[in-house]
Amino acid sequence: MTKTPLHIVRRQRRHKKIRSNMSGTADKPRLVVYKSNTSVYAQLVNDNKGHVLCAITDLKVKAKNKTERAQVAGKILAETAVKKEIKTCVFDRNGYKYIGRVKAFADGARSGGLQF
Numbered sequence: 794m795t796k797t798p799l800h801i802v803r804r805q806r807r808h809k810k811i812r813s814n815m816s817g818t819a820d821k822p823r824l825v826v827y828k829s830n831t832s833v834y835a836q837l838v839n840d841n842k843g844h845v846l847c848a849i850t851d852l853k854v855k856a857k858n859k860t861e862r863a864q865v866a867g868k869i870l871a872e873t874a875v876k877k878e879i880k881t882c883v884f885d886r887n888g889y890k891y892i893g894r895v896k897a898f899a900d901g902a903r904s905g906g907l908q909f
Contacts, residue, residue, distance in 0.1 A: 808888030863894040864901035871905025
């Protein structure tokens with residue numbers, strides 16, 4: 794049986810600690826970011842009803858590298874959210890450190906019109 798790598802255990806621990814104090818509502822949904830080795834996935838979630846309000850992945854975004862793809866995906870998600878009259882949200886980095894693609898996604902979402 795293989796053990797879970799330490800960096801994954803630490804991320805899960807950070808995520809659990811963050812989520813204990815954070816939840817999204819219809820007025821201020823939670824913007825969840827998941828980062829894989831190849832791409833970034835994000836969604837706006839209303840935790841009261843358990844609904845996903847809108848979602849995005851950077852798989853179809855054309856850019857030079859993964860960081861730029863994450864930034865463009867954040868901007869697209871923000872524009873979609875603004876069309877649905879969502880202007881503010883709570884940013885859930887999902888236990889990832891706020892650097893690299895997570896930061897680029899957040900900056901793109903802010904430039905697209907979301908506030909958090």
